[in-house]
Amino acid sequence: MNTPPTYSRLIDAAHYLLSKRTHDRALVAITTDSTQTFTYGEYFARAAGYADTFRELGLKPGELVVLIQQPSADVMFAFWGALLMGAVPAIFPFLTEKLDLEYYARMVQKLVNISRPRLITTYPDLEPTLKGAFVDLPEPPMVTVTQPGRVGDADAWIAAYPDHITPDQVAFLQHSSGTTGLQKGITFSHQATLRYVESASSALGLSEADTYITWLPLYHDMGLIGTFMMPFLAGVGIVTMSPFQWVRDPKVMLRAFHSYGGTVTWMPNFALNFMAQRINPDDLEGLDLSSWRLLVNASEPVRAESNHLFSTHFAPYGFKAESLGVAWGTAETIMAITYTPLGQPPTIDWVDRKRISEERIALPVPENAPESMAYASCGRLIRGMELKIVDEEGRELPERRVGNVLVRGEYMFSGYYHRPDLTENAFQEGWFKTGDLGYVAEGELYICGRKKDLIIVGGKNVYPQDLEDVLNTVPGVKAGRAVAFGMLNEALGTEDIYVICEVTTPDPDERRKIEREIRQRLTRQADVTAHRVILKDLGWLVKSTSGKMARSANRDKYIQELQAQTAKA
Amino acid sequence: MDEMVTAFQKFIAADLLRDPEYQIEANQSLIKGGLIDSFSLVQVGLFIEKTWKLKVPDRDLTVERMDTIDQMVAYVQNRLQNKK
Numbered sequence: 119m120n121t122p123p124t125y126s127r128l129i130d131a132a133h134y135l136l137s138k139r140t141h142d143r144a145l146v147a148i149t150t151d152s153t154q155t156f157t158y159g160e161y162f163a164r165a166a167g168y169a170d171t172f173r174e175l176g177l178k179p180g181e182l183v184v185l186i187q188q189p190s191a192d193v194m195f196a197f198w199g200a201l202l203m204g205a206v207p208a209i210f211p212f213l214t215e216k217l218d219l220e221y222y223a224r225m226v227q228k229l230v231n232i233s234r235p236r237l238i239t240t241y242p243d244l245e246p247t248l249k250g251a252f253v254d255l256p257e258p259p260m261v262t263v264t265q266p267g268r269v270g271d272a273d274a275w276i277a278a279y280p281d282h283i284t285p286d287q288v289a290f291l292q293h294s295s296g297t298t299g300l301q302k303g304i305t306f307s308h309q310a311t312l313r314y315v316e317s318a319s320s321a322l323g324l325s326e327a328d329t330y331i332t333w334l335p336l337y338h339d340m341g342l343i344g345t346f347m348m349p350f351l352a353g354v355g356i357v358t359m360s361p362f363q364w365v366r367d368p369k370v371m372l373r374a375f376h377s378y379g380g381t382v383t384w385m386p387n388f389a390l391n392f393m394a395q396r397i398n399p400d401d402l403e404g405l406d407l408s409s410w411r412l413l414v415n416a417s418e419p420v421r422a423e424s425n426h427l428f429s430t431h432f433a434p435y436g437f438k439a440e441s442l443g444v445a446w447g448t449a450e451t452i453m454a455i456t457y458t459p460l461g462q463p464p465t466i467d468w469v470d471r472k473r474i475s476e477e478r479i480a481l482p483v484p485e486n487a488p489e490s491m492a493y494a495s496c497g498r499l500i501r502g503m504e505l506k507i508v509d510e511e512g513r514e515l516p517e518r519r520v521g522n523v524l525v526r527g528e529y530m531f532s533g534y535y536h537r538p539d540l541t542e543n544a545f546q547e548g549w550f551k552t553g554d555l556g557y558v559a560e561g562e563l564y565i566c567g568r569k570k571d572l573i574i575v576g577g578k579n580v581y582p583q584d585l586e587d588v589l590n591t592v593p594g595v596k597a598g599r600a601v602a603f604g605m606l607n608e609a610l611g612t613e614d615i616y617v618i619c620e621v622t623t624p625d626p627d628e629r630r631k632i633e634r635e636i637r638q639r640l641t642r643q644a645d646v647t648a649h650r651v652i653l654k655d656l657g658w659l660v661k662s663t664s665g666k667m668a669r670s671a672n673r674d675k676y677i678q679e680l681q682a683q684t685a686k687a
Numbered sequence: 688m689d690e691m692v693t694a695f696q697k698f699i700a701a702d703l704l705r706d707p708e709y710q711i712e713a714n715q716s717l718i719k720g721g722l723i724d725s726f727s728l729v730q731v732g733l734f735i736e737k738t739w740k741l742k743v744p745d746r747d748l749t750v751e752r753m754d755t756i757d758q759m760v761a762y763v764q765n766r767l768q769n770k771k
Contacts, residue, residue, distance in 0.1 A: 150746075215750050216719055365726065366745040396729055576726075610726075630710070634720065641721030648721060650706075 124316065126285040127308040128201050131351045133276050136162050139353060142326075146357040147191035148374060154191065161195070166270030168199025172237065175260060179204030179280045181236040182291065182535075184229070184259070186210045186248070188241055189335055189360035192266045194346065196239060197336075201290065202275040204283050208233070208291035208303065211337045213244055218642035223251040229293060229300045232536050235259045285309035291535055292339055292449055296644065298581035303535030304339075304449045312351065314343075314452040314529035317500045319352045321457040322382065322412060322443075329409075330356045331371055331380035333364035339449035340417045340577065344384040348453070354382075368393045369401055372435075379409040384445075386417045386577025390428040391611035399434070408436030416445040416454050418574040419565065420494045422466055424611040439463055446496035446565060448552050450544065451503065452529045456563045458497035465495040467564055478520035480557045480564065493564040496556075503527035507558060512546060520557045520566055524549035571669045573604035576612050580604075580646055582669055588643050589619050594632040596620040599659055603673045607649070614649035615640075618672055621653045629653050652676065691763060695756045698734050703727050713756040728753055735759070741766050 125131045135144070140159040147154045156164065177183055183200045185207060187193040193209060200207035210229065213222045226238075230252060238261045240248055245263050252258035288305040330349045334341030349356050357374050364371055371393075374380055390413075415425065429439040444464045445454035458464040470481040471491045483490045499505055506514050507521040515521045526549045533541035544550060553570040556563055573580040582602040589600035599620035604613035617640070621632055633651045640648050660675060662668040692713050700709040703723050717723050731753060732743040741763065753759055 216721075216725075365729075366748060392726065392729075634715075637721030638716075638719075639721075641719065646721075647718075647724035649704075 125312050127279075127283065128289050128311065128351070129204075129276060129279045129283075131312070132162065132198070132202065132272070135350075135353060136272055136276065139326075142353075143355045144350070145191060145194065145355070146374075146378060148357065148359040148363070148370065149190075150363055156191070162198070162202075162272035163269040164192075164195040164267075165198035165202055166272040166275050167268030168196045168264065168270075169203040169275050170270040171264055171268060172199060172203060172205060175237055175262060177203070177205050177237050179283065180206065180287075182206045182208060182233055183237045183239065184208050184210050184233070184235045186212050186226070186238060186240040186244060188212055189358075189362070190266075191358070192264075193336060194358075195266075196264065197290070197346075202272060202279070204280045205236075206288055206290055208235070208293060209337045209342060210293060211335070212241075214645055216641050217645045219247055221643045223247050225297065225300060227251050228297065229303075230255070230259060232301060233291070233293075233303050234536070237262065239264045283308075285312075286532075288532055288535075292342055293337070294339070294449065294579050296579070296581050296584040297587065298584050299579060301534070301537060302540060303537075305532040305535050306452060307532045310452060310529050310532070311343075311347065313502060315348050315351045317502050317529070318348060318452075318454065318457070321460075321500045322414070323460050324349070324352045324354055324382070326353045328354045328381045328411075329378050330354055331374045331378065331383050332356065333359045333361050333371060334384065335361050338417075338578070339453050340384055340386070343453040344414070344416070349382070368396050372397070372402065372405055372407060372432075375407050375410050376405045381409055382412045382414075383410075384414045384416060386612070387415055387420050387424050388418065388576045388610055388612035390415065390424040391609070394427045394431040397431070399431075402432075402435050405435045407432060408438075410437055411441055412443055412460070413441050414443045414445050414454070414457075416447075417577040418612055419606075420444045420464070420496070421608075421611050422464075422492055422494045423608065425463065425494070427611075444494055444496050446554075446563060448550075448554075450531045450550055450552075451525055451527075452531070455503045455525065455527075455529065456497040456499050456505075458495055458562075464497070465562060467493045467495065467559055469493065474520060474566065480518040480520060480559060480566075482518075482559075493566060495562040496565055497563065498561055499563075502529060505558070505563065506549065507556065508546075515557075517558050517560075520555055522569055523552045523554045523556045523563070523565070525552060526550060571603060573602070573613055573615060575604070575615060575646065580615065580644070584644055585615070585617060585640060585646065585648075586667070588639050589617060589636060592619070592632065592636050592639060594621050594623060594628065595636070596622060596656060599656070599667075601659060601667045601669050601672045602648075603669045605649075605673070615646055616650045616652065616673070616676070617648050618652045618654060618659065618676060620656050620659055622656060624655070688760060688764070691760045692756055694738060695734075695759050699723065699731075699756070702734070703730060711756065713760070715756070716754050717756070718750045718754050725750060731759065735763055739763055739767060741770070 135158045144158040144161040145156045248261045285308045289308045291303045332345035444458045446456045447454035468490045471489045473481040555567045556565040585602035602617045607614045660671045701707040728748040
């Protein structure tokens with residue numbers, strides 16, 4: 119088995135895969151109707167077909183192309199099509215059936231205003247809306263529907279790759295969702311991406327003998343890097359299905375592990391609960407999952423219970439508890455930069471609940487001690503990165519003290535695209551502020567919470583300010599008097615969204631109308647489902663000393679109110 | 688039919704919303720209206736399977752087909768009729 123050599127630009131990896139692995143399986147795309155297999159040769163021929171189309175449309179090296187496509191093999195071809203010609207691709211979330219078309223168009227407008235793509239490719243249903251969205255811009259991007267199936271000469275594209283593209287240049291972008299996420303096009307240079315892939319692949323023990331099985335969407339960093347670019351650049355075959363297919367029938371994923379001898383996957387925590395709860399053991403008769411050597415749980419807080427639920431549910435079919443791994447990182451560090459050691463379940467750290475919440479000290483206690491609570495380890499740093507825990511004044515803290523997690527090293531983004539102001543704010547004396555709170559014990563990182571009020575639902579980042587912007591426009595809600603926050607739902611293994619708004623009307627029917635309007639708008643404008651919409655009289659919400667709505671203080675107030683009600687009942 | 692509507696109302700309020708007091712109209716858009724998310728459809732499917740002893744294929748659990756209680760009731764009635 120060959121180990122791919124070290125490259126300096128993504129095109130060199132393409133050259134290696136195309137010349138040395140032409141006939142090996144690169145991609146299997148499972149859809150509800152069919153299964154298609156592509157060798158590296160076939161894969162790059164399709165990618166070259168896209169490069170030809172892009173060139174005919176006038177796209178030039180260095181220019182941004184935004185891909186808004188339904189999950190499919192074609193978006194993976196188009197991405198590499200752009201890379202082959204030296205253009206900069208970015209995959210953008212497509213319209214879901216719940217989201218309002220007009221709001222979606224406005225979101226894309228915001229992205230276009232900042233990122234200034236030259237070309238947007240999309241699917242027929244969305245084309246008219248997008249075409250109409252940019253008519254007022256001085257230099258509107260071209261909007262086009264590309265036809266799948268075209269093939270081209272990838273060798274010719276590789277031979278003609280522009281010399282002026284250097285390893286430190288931006289190779290591609292990634293945007294997270296929501297109005298706030300869109301402001302931040304995260305830039306990945308050739309060099310940082312390739313070095314990251316080398317180091318992370320080694321932490322995961324990846325080899326060309328592995329096979330990835332995945333359903334993660336590619337507009338998300340774990341999907342784009344974890345289950346697409348990393349295995350692809352490491353020469354590991356990928357078997358994909360769409361997230362919709364997986365939600366409807368998660369067994370498809372297990373059947374793929376069985377049929378293709380799958381070895382590795384990445385999933386957010388909620389997916390472990392979902393699969394264990396959804397999949398009926400009767401449907402698994404004859405399935406062999408023993409080839410599965412690694413399930414990396416990442417992108418939302420890891421619950422030891424979820425890991426346990428999953429491994430016990432699927433153990434009879436060959437899934438091994440030691441295949442569970444945990445990883446942590448941010449899109450700004452390319453992706454996950456801490457990993458738990460291979461072949462053993464993540465360490466569970468039992469600490470004193472009171473000491474950690476009141477004094478921010480992770481004091482170890484026996485598992486059965488009163489007031490004990492557990493944190494799952496996120497593992498150790500991969501080589502090439504440094505991490506430190508600091509207090510609010512920026513002073514470094516010793517082991518087992520909870521503070522802000524800062525990182526720096528070789529694998530960092532090159533800044534937010536066209537937003538030097540945001541980039542500058544993201545760093546503190548050269549260290550990237552991850553926004554997570556955690557502690558280090560015996561060299562392993564434990565994440566305990568977030569400094570930012572970010573909500574993570576099913577692995578997807580939701581910015582509370584985006585939801586509050588929606589709430590503040592709902593008739594009947596006192597403008598500026600609304601908060602959104604997340605609370606853990608243990609059964610689902612992820613956070614639920616709670617919103618509290620102040621309203622003037624005491625009328626229950628009016629309040630019911632407002633509540634429905636809030637739910638509808640949150641779904642259509644922000645693509646989220648609120649678990650609880652709580653309407654309160656004026657004056658209920660707490661403001662911080664700076665005059666802003668204090669999300670965590672209001673969450674605590676709400677919890678206390680609930681507890682008081684329960685105590686009364 | 689009214690019993691079926693009530694059964695869905697009770698199930699959605701108590702099990703999905705975890706708020707038994709919550710009032711849901713039969714024609715109210717549940718997923719597009721932001722009351723439940725599409726993951727909850729899986730639980731709706733299991734509820735139908737358990738209550739009316741029907742096997743619900745995954746392809747039927749879509750937002751287009753199951754966004755209101757009226758749609759869910761029509762689905763169950765249709766399936767029960769075809770079973771006879």
